[in-house]
Every structure is written in structure tokens, then in C-alpha cells.
Amino acid sequence: MDFGPYLLLASLEGAVLASVLALMASGLSLVFGVMRVVNVAHGEFYMLGAVLAWWVASLAGGSVVLGFVLALVLAPLIVGAIAATADIVVLRRLSYDPERTIVATIGLLYIIQQLTLMSYGPEARPVVAPFNTRLAIPWFEFADGGLRMYWPWGLSTTSYKLFVIFAAVAVLLGIRVMMTRSRAGLLMRATQQDREIAQAFGIPVERVYAVVFGIGAGLAALAGVLIVPIQQAHYLMGLDALLLSFIVVIIGGLGSLAGTVIAAVLIGMSEGIISVFFSPTLAKIIATLLVAFVLVFRPQGLMGKRVR
Amino acid sequence: MSETARILALHAGLVALLLVLNFVLPAYPQGNLARIMVLASYAIGYNVLFGYTGLLSLGHAMFFAAGMYGMGLSMRHLGFPAGPALLAGLGAGAALSLVVGLLALRTAGVAFMIVTLMFAQAVYLAILLFGKYTRGDEGFVIPQADRVLAGIDLSDPFNRYFVALALFSFCLFSVLWLIRRPAGRVLVAIRENEERARLLGYDVFAHKLGAVVASGTISALAGAFYGLLFGYAGASFAAVQYSILPLLWVLLGGAGTIIGPFIGTLFMFYLIDLTSGLTSAYMLIAGVALVLLTLFAPQGLAGELRKRLWRWLP
Amino acid sequence: MSALLETRGLSRSFSGLRAVHEVDFTLPEGQVRALIGPNGAGKTTFVSMLVGRLAPSSGTVLFDGRDVTGLPVHARVRLGMAYTFQITSVFLRLSLHENVALAARRRLGGDGLAVERAVREALSRVGLLEHARRNAEELSYGHQRLLEIAMGIAQKPRLLILDEPTQGLADGEIADFKALLGELARETTILLIEHNMSVVMEVAEKITVLNFGEVLAEGSPEEVHADPRVQAAYLGVPDVAG
Numbered sequence: 049m050d051f052g053p054y055l056l057l058a059s060l061e062g063a064v065l066a067s068v069l070a071l072m073a074s075g076l077s078l079v080f081g082v083m084r085v086v087n088v089a090h091g092e093f094y095m096l097g098a099v100l101a102w103w104v105a106s107l108a109g110g111s112v113v114l115g116f117v118l119a120l121v122l123a124p125l126i127v128g129a130i131a132a133t134a135d136i137v138v139l140r141r142l143s144y145d146p147e148r149t150i151v152a153t154i155g156l157l158y159i160i161q162q163l164t165l166m167s168y169g170p171e172a173r174p175v176v177a178p179f180n181t182r183l184a185i186p187w188f189e190f191a192d193g194g195l196r197m198y199w200p201w202g203l204s205t206t207s208y209k210l211f212v213i214f215a216a217v218a219v220l221l222g223i224r225v226m227m228t229r230s231r232a233g234l235l236m237r238a239t240q241q242d243r244e245i246a247q248a249f250g251i252p253v254e255r256v257y258a259v260v261f262g263i264g265a266g267l268a269a270l271a272g273v274l275i276v277p278i279q280q281a282h283y284l285m286g287l288d289a290l291l292l293s294f295i296v297v298i299i300g301g302l303g304s305l306a307g308t309v310i311a312a313v314l315i316g317m318s319e320g321i322i323s324v325f326f327s328p329t330l331a332k333i334i335a336t337l338l339v340a341f342v343l344v345f346r347p348q349g350l351m352g353k354r355v356r
Numbered sequence: 357m358s359e360t361a362r363i364l365a366l367h368a369g370l371v372a373l374l375l376v377l378n379f380v381l382p383a384y385p386q387g388n389l390a391r392i393m394v395l396a397s398y399a400i401g402y403n404v405l406f407g408y409t410g411l412l413s414l415g416h417a418m419f420f421a422a423g424m425y426g427m428g429l430s431m432r433h434l435g436f437p438a439g440p441a442l443l444a445g446l447g448a449g450a451a452l453s454l455v456v457g458l459l460a461l462r463t464a465g466v467a468f469m470i471v472t473l474m475f476a477q478a479v480y481l482a483i484l485l486f487g488k489y490t491r492g493d494e495g496f497v498i499p500q501a502d503r504v505l506a507g508i509d510l511s512d513p514f515n516r517y518f519v520a521l522a523l524f525s526f527c528l529f530s531v532l533w534l535i536r537r538p539a540g541r542v543l544v545a546i547r548e549n550e551e552r553a554r555l556l557g558y559d560v561f562a563h564k565l566g567a568v569v570a571s572g573t574i575s576a577l578a579g580a581f582y583g584l585l586f587g588y589a590g591a592s593f594a595a596v597q598y599s600i601l602p603l604l605w606v607l608l609g610g611a612g613t614i615i616g617p618f619i620g621t622l623f624m625f626y627l628i629d630l631t632s633g634l635t636s637a638y639m640l641i642a643g644v645a646l647v648l649l650t651l652f653a654p655q656g657l658a659g660e661l662r663k664r665l666w667r668w669l670p
Numbered sequence: 671m672s673a674l675l676e677t678r679g680l681s682r683s684f685s686g687l688r689a690v691h692e693v694d695f696t697l698p699e700g701q702v703r704a705l706i707g708p709n710g711a712g713k714t715t716f717v718s719m720l721v722g723r724l725a726p727s728s729g730t731v732l733f734d735g736r737d738v739t740g741l742p743v744h745a746r747v748r749l750g751m752a753y754t755f756q757i758t759s760v761f762l763r764l765s766l767h768e769n770v771a772l773a774a775r776r777r778l779g780g781d782g783l784a785v786e787r788a789v790r791e792a793l794s795r796v797g798l799l800e801h802a803r804r805n806a807e808e809l810s811y812g813h814q815r816l817l818e819i820a821m822g823i824a825q826k827p828r829l830l831i832l833d834e835p836t837q838g839l840a841d842g843e844i845a846d847f848k849a850l851l852g853e854l855a856r857e858t859t860i861l862l863i864e865h866n867m868s869v870v871m872e873v874a875e876k877i878t879v880l881n882f883g884e885v886l887a888e889g890s891p892e893e894v895h896a897d898p899r900v901q902a903a904y905l906g907v908p909d910v911a912g
Contacts, residue, residue, distance in 0.1 A: 086466050086469075086470070138647055138650075138651065141651055142650060142651070146465060146466050147412050147465070147466070147469070148650045148654065150412075150414075150466065150469060151412075151603065151607070151646055151649075151650050152646065152647050152650045152651070154600055154603075154643075154646055155642075155643045155644065155645070155646030155647035155648075155650070156643065156647065157643065158639045158640065158642050158643025158646070159640060159643035159644060159647065160643075161639070161643075162637035162638075162639050162640035162643060163637070163640065165636065165637040166635060166637045166640070170636075287596065291477060294470060294473075294474075298470065327485065329481050329484050329485045330485060332477075332481050333478050333481045333482060333485065336474045336475075336477045336478045336481065337474070337475075337478050339470070339474045340459070340460075340471045340474040340475050340478070341459075343463055343467045343470060343471045343474075344459050344460065344462050344463055344471060345462075347463065347467060537780070538775045538779065538780055541768070541771070541772060541775070542772070544764070545761055545764070545772050548761040548762070548763055548764060549759060549760070549761050549762075551759065552755075552759045552760065552761060553772070554743050554744050554747075555721065555723075555743060555744075555747060555753050555755075555759075556747065556772055556773050556776055556821070556825070557744050557747030557748045557776045557825070558744055558776060559742075559744045559745075560744065
């Protein structure tokens with residue numbers, strides 16, 4: 049394949065990764081933005097989404113489409129409920145102390161991961177995509193003094209991958225509308241601004257926190273459901289996803305949803321493109337070091353404004 | 357008995373008890389206890405930063421691994437004998453902790469935790485990237501013939517236990533000495549109220565940097581000895597899990613106590629050892645313990661002991 | 671008398687708002703000076719710049735003739751400044767003894783006997799010696815304030831900056847505090863930020879009044895007390911004296 053088509057292919061793969069990452073990182077960012085806690089178990093909610101998708105799909109038996117739609121609805125709900133329960137039972141009792149919360153969510157990480165290992169097992173399992181038509185993509189080249197269209201071998205995507213991109217965009221728009229237009233969003237933003245004042249105005253801050261933690265986890269689970277027809281579900285898949293989300297959220301500026309989405313696109317695309325040309329391990333090293341240096345030298349994120 | 361005498365009696369008593377156990381224990385617990393003492397040395401190093409200075413690192417595996425690989429790689433590729441190889445591990449840990457400290461200490465709180473996590477992840481990935489030398493995940497065995505220190509064969513269980521005990525006592529008493537010195541008291545002051553310490557005229561950054569280097573170097577020393585005593589170096593010792601474990605041991609045993617790291621390591625080791633006989637998901641215990649400790653016993657076992665019985669416990 | 675502390679054109683603004691503006695201030699060695707002013711006059715901002723907790727937008731701070739504007743907090747304290755917080759800031763989970771020892775040790779280093787002597791002296795001067803083994807968190811608020819003073823004493827500072835030391839104290843405690851301050855005045859230079867006028871009038875040799883970030887008046891307690899501009903500032907009438 050020539051360079052041009054190759055780059056396009058890499059960008060398409062990158063866009064799929066970016067969409068899933070944007071969903072997952074928005075969940076992390078929302079939780080940090082409103083509750084000021086870092087949820088280390090976030091990757092496990094993503095993993096749970098993927099595992100539940102497999103489980104629901106296999107229960108649904110023959111109908112692939114029905115199974116997938118059910119998974120798309122049920123997995124985020126179940127995971128959201130689990131997360132909200134964890135918030136009420138554990139985090140609330142720690143008064144959301146930042147450091148103790150991190151330690152507790154590390155504990156949750158191992159509990160969820162190891163329980164999955166005990167019940168679901170160590171195997172990686174696939175879920176069949178509800179639709180998966182191969183779509184060839186044309187490319188243009190200059191030949192004989194004119195522009196000529198041709199179909200390079202290997203340059204293609206699938207209808208499912210396009211669906212993932214569209215679904216992610218739709219959900220992210222939905223979240224944005226919810227945050228800016230709805231009453232629930234208003235309550236969340238008020239709580240984010242100032243917890244005490246919100247409480248004084250009668251906002252049920254504790255309930256808001258549980259809901260936000262649930263929504264955050266639900267977004268991760270949704271990302272997990274979407275990814276599982278492309279990558280298989282495995283009990284250890286959470287850690288890499290968590291680290292990538294950290295990278296995205298920190299580079300985008302902690303707690304800023306727009307920054308998170310932009311950073312997800314940036315990281316997803318470049319990760320897709322870089323790992324086509326370089327070793328993926330090297331790409332990861334560069335990304336992790338980048339995060340560390342952003343936190344050290346530009347703690348407001350690459351896109352955030354400096355607060356004085 | 358004066359407070360100092362009591363403190364010395366308690367810790368020397370522990371070391372003496374461990375010494376006697378080497379002569380009476382059967383092979384299996386003897387091997388376990390040797391391992392626990394080396395890991396507890398790692399936890400003691402972690403505790404300098406977390407327990408005494410109040411800085412929570414999520415990346416100490418990089419220091420443990422720096423010691424382990426500094427020792428192992430210099431042996432494997434440069435032909436160092438055990439003594440110089442240990443020093444190479446120690447030096448690698450000291451240098452890495454100095455660099456990480458200079459950078460990470462520009463941040464605080466949650467950012468510090470994430471920066472250390474990211475640096476450790478970069479070190480772990482670097483070990484995988486240079487698989488040609490490190491043999492990546494698979495790791496490499498340190499041949500028995502090389503595991504000889506000053507004429508002592510370290511693969512012999514009795515000798516190995518003895519060297520592990522020597523390392524453990526060294527770490528235990530040097531940290532005890534450190535925190536009773538003025539500089540160590542300043543670390544505690546920074547943990548309790550950083551701004552106040554600064555306004556008493558203490559250079560907070562310099563003290564924190566010293567704590568990171570001391571903590572990282574002790575962790576590296578433990579890593580180097582772990583590789584040498586048990587004859588293996590592998591990337592799993594640099595993975596996130598090995599950064600979480602010392603946090604867990606210290607939390608369980610009691611952060612900011614000298615004896616806590618040992619108690620925590622001992623308990624968690626046997627808890628995991630027992631569970632791993634029942635299920636492969638033995639890290640479940642670690643998860644449950646972390647949640648329960650943060651919820652109900654943030655002081656840990658030795659911390660509760662200090663609160664209820666022995667206020668003099670250092 | 672030579673100036674121990676001096677500021678020249680010291681200014682600080684927060685996003686356009688001038689908290690402290692072009693303050694020239696001179697404090698001679700050995701004096702007890704009070705710094706007063708209505709709420710929001712910029713006292714805390716000014717003092718924060720003196721000890722280095724806040725960097726000035728412009729201007730310089732001189733301590734003992736040396737420009738310390740660029741020095742970090744701990745370096746200024748090493749030169750002989752001591753600062754007690756407006757909101758009590760002690761090591762709550764450490765014993766009183768250790769609190770004061772931390773203050774003394776920076777000066778005396780590892781000399782255990784000298785530290786012990788300094789701790790006993792400082793604690794007995796504020797009347798807390800009998801509580802030496804207790805943790806600071808077990809003390810009443812008033813006693814915690816005294817502990818702060820003891821930590822200041824143990825540093826043997828050349829300049830002791832007390833930021834609203836009597837805030838939240840009972841009347842009896844304030845009387846004791848005045849006596850203590852009188853004793854300290856013989857040993858060191860004191861800059862006192864204070865709301866309680868009876869303390870200011872009795873203890874201070876000279877008073878500086880800040881208003882809207884600028885020096886409004888300076889003089890003996892009697893002069894300042896009689897100054898109509900000061901009265902106007904406290905009553906909130908703008909610009910009576912023109």
C-alpha cells in the first residue's frame with residue numbers, strides 16, 4: 049500500500065480508538081470534575097461492560113442483534129448501579145478524602161478484577177458484531193496527467209467501526225446536552241462549583257455524587273460494550289484502558305469535558321498512527337512520560353487555562 | 357525503663373527472635389520468612405515516604421526494579437560479581453529516585469500520585485522495550501554460581517535467611533535512627549503541617565527530596581537483594597501491582613511506625629499464601645483488605661497498638 | 671536606631687485589584703510596632719509578602735539592610751524572622767514538647783541538651799510546661815495560641831511577627847498575653863497585627879495604619895488615636911480629611 053492510503057487506514061483505526069477513549073475518559077473526567085476524586089477502578093468498569101456484553105449476548109442465544117442491543121442497554125445500567133452502590137457504601141464514608149479515595153478505589157479495582165477472574169475466567173472471549181459489512185474505500189492518484197480513482201487492496205473499514213464512531217459522538221453530545229440543559233446537569237454543575245453552597249441551597253449533594261459516579265462508570269461500561277466486537281473481553285483489559293484514560297484526562301485538563309474529548313481524539317489518532325509506524329511499546333512510553341511532564345510543568349493540562 | 361531503652365528492646369527483640377527462628381524453622385516457612393524480610397525491607401523504604409513524610413507514591417516498583425535490574429543486568433552483561441552488582445543496583449535506585457524526586461515533587465497530592473504512577477509505568481514499559489537485554493516479561497535467572505557474596509553461597513536456605521535478616525535489620529535500624537534524628541523529625545513535621553514546617557525555617561523541598569531518595573534507595577536495596585537471594589529478575593516486579601503491594605503492607609501494618617511494615621508484610625504474605633491454595637484470584641484478598649483498611653483502620657495494626665497501648669511506639 | 675525591616679514601594683494586586691499599593695515601611699530594631707486597619711485594608715497581604723508566602727507585584731523587602739525579596743520563606747526565617755499564624759497552625763498530632771522542639775532545633779541543631787533547655791524555657795514562659803507531654807490537639811484554643819507564641823519564642827527571632835494573636839481569646843487570657851508581650855518587647859523587635867485596640871494602645875510604641883492597601887497614618891498611639899482620618903477609616907466614612 050502507498051503512504052497515503054496507509055495513513056488513511058491508520059487514521060480510521062485511530063478514530064475508532066479515539067471514540068471509545070473519549071467515552072471512557074469523559075466518565076473519568078465527569079467524576080473528577082464534580083466529585084474531585086480520582087477513580088482508579090474506572091478501567092474495571094470498562095472491563096465489566098465488555099464482560100457483561102459477552103454474558104448478555106450469550107444469554108440472548110441466536111439473535112446477534114437483539115443480544116447486542118440488550119447489552120448496550122443493560123451493561124451500562126448494571127455497572128452504573130454497581131458503581132453507585134460502591135460510592136454509597138465506601139466512598140461516602142471516606143468523605144471523599146482524595147488520597148483515601150484513591151486507595152479505596154485501588155481496592156475496588158482488585159475486587160472487581162479478581163471476582164471477574166473467579167466467575168468469568170481467564171479466557172478472552174469475542175462478541176459477534178451485530179453488523180459487520182466490509183466497506184472498501186477508494187483512493188485517488190495522479191496518473192496520465194489526470195486524477196484517477198482506484199480501490200487499494202487492504203484499505204477498508206467495517207460498518208460496525210463506523211457505527212462505533214457515530215454512537216460515541218451521539219452519546220457525548222447527549223451528555224453535553226444533559227450537563228448544559230437539564231435539571232440534573234444543573235445540579236451537577238452547582239455541586240461542582242461549590243459543594244457547601246450547593247448543600248445549603250438544598251441540593252442533595254450525596255445523591256448527586258452517587259448518580260455522577262454511576263454515570264461515569266456507565267460511560268466506561270458503554271465504551272466496553274462498544275469495543276468488545278473489535279477486541280475480545282478479558283479480565284485484565286481494564287488497566288491499559290485506565291492508563292490511556294488518565295493520559296487523555298490529564299492532557300485535556302482535569303475535569304474539562306471538552307478538553308477531554310479533544311485530547312481523546314488527539315491521543316487516539318496519534319496512538320493509531322504512531323503504533324502503525326513505531327513499536328506500540330515505545331508509543332506508550334512516550335505517552336506516559338508526556339502525561340508525567342504535563343502534570344509537572346503544566347498541571348492545568350495542555351489545553352486548560354492556568355488558574356491563578 | 358526509659359523510652360529509648362524500651363524502643364531498642366522491642367526492635368532488637370524482634371531481630372533476635374527472627375535470628376533464633378533460622379535455627380528451628382523447617383525449610384518451607386524458613387524460605388517464606390526470608391522472602392518476607394526482604395519484602396518488609398521494601399515496605400520499610402516505602403514507609404519513609406508514605407508513613408513519615410506523608411507522600412503517597414503509586415510508583416515505588418520502579419525503585420525496587422531499579423535495584424533488581426541494576427544488580428541483575430550488571431551481573432549478566434558486565435560480568436560484575438555479587439558485591440559490585442549490589443552496589444550498581446543501589447546506585448541505580450539512588451539516581452532514579454533523585455531524578456524522579458526532582459520532577460515529581462513539583463506536584464503535590466493526587467498529581468504526585470499520578471506522576472509517580474506514570475514514571476513507574478514508563479520504567480516498566482522500558483524494561484519490556486529493551487527485551488533484548490532484560491528478557492522482558494519472561495525475565496532471567498541469576499545462575500547459582502554467581503550468587504556468592506564474600507564467599508557465602510546465597511542459594512543455601514540457611515545463608516539466604518541470614519542475609520535477608522541482616523538486610524532487614526539494617527533497614528529497620530537505619531530508619532529508626534533516621535526518624536529520631538532532627539532531620540527525621542522534620543519529615544514528620546512536614547507530614548503533619550507542611551506550611552508550619554516551612555515557617556519554622558525548614559527547607560521543605562530539600563527534606564522531601566531527601567525522603568524520596570532515602571525511600572527509593574532502600575527500596576532499590578531490597579530489590580537488588582531480592583534478585584540476588586532468589587535468583588531471578590522479571591518485569592512483573594516493575595508492574596503496577598508491585599507499587600500497590602508496599603502501600604498495602606504499610607497500611608495494614610501501620611503507616612509511620614517502624615515495626616508496621618514488617619507486621620503488614622507478614623500478615624498479607626500468609627493471607628495471600630493461604631488463599632492462593634484455594635483460588636487463582638488471590639489478589640481479591642488484597643483488594644478487600646485495602647477497602648476495609650481505609651474504611652475501618654486507617655492507622656493499621658501497629659498504629660492501633662500505639663493509639664491504645666504503647667504511645668511510645670516510634 | 672537602625673532599621674531592621676524596611677519595605678520600598680511594596681505592591682501586590684490580584685487580577686487588577688490593588689491589595690497593597692506602594693507601601694514604604696520602616697521598623698527600627700527593638701521597637702514594638704502595631705499594624706492596624708479595617709478589614710480588607712491589606713494587612714494580611716502585606717505581612718504575607720514580608721515573610722515570603724506571597725510574591726510582591728513590585729517593590730522590595732529589606733531585612734537588616736539586606737534585600738530578601740527573592741528569598742523563599744524558609745530562608746527569611748533563617749535570617750531571624752518568625753511568624754505566628756492568624757488561624758492557629760501548630761502540629762496538632764505532636765506533643766507540645768515536640769512542637770516547640772521543632773522550632774528550637776532549627777537554630778540549635780542536634781544539641782539535645784540545648785534544645786531541651788530552650789523548650790522548657792519557652793513552654794514555661796507561656797505557662798504550658800505542665801502540659802509538655804500532651805498532644806497539641808488536646809489543648810483549648812487559647813492554649814494553642816499560646817503554644818504558637820512559645821514556638822515563636824523558641825526560635826529566638828530578631829523580628830517576631832504576630833498575626834492577630836489575641837483573636838478568639840477570653841479577656842483573662844488577653845490580660846496574660848499583654849504581660850507576656852511586654853516581656854518579649856525587651857528581647858526582640860515585634861510587629862503586631864491586631865484588632866483589639868486595648869492591646870494595641872497598651873503595648874505598641876508606634877502604630878502604622880493601613881487603609882485600601884496604602885499607609886494612611888503612622889505615629890505614636892496617641893497621635894494615631896487622635897487622627898481624624900483614622901477615625902474616618904474605621905467608621906467607614908470615605909475621605910473626610912480630603
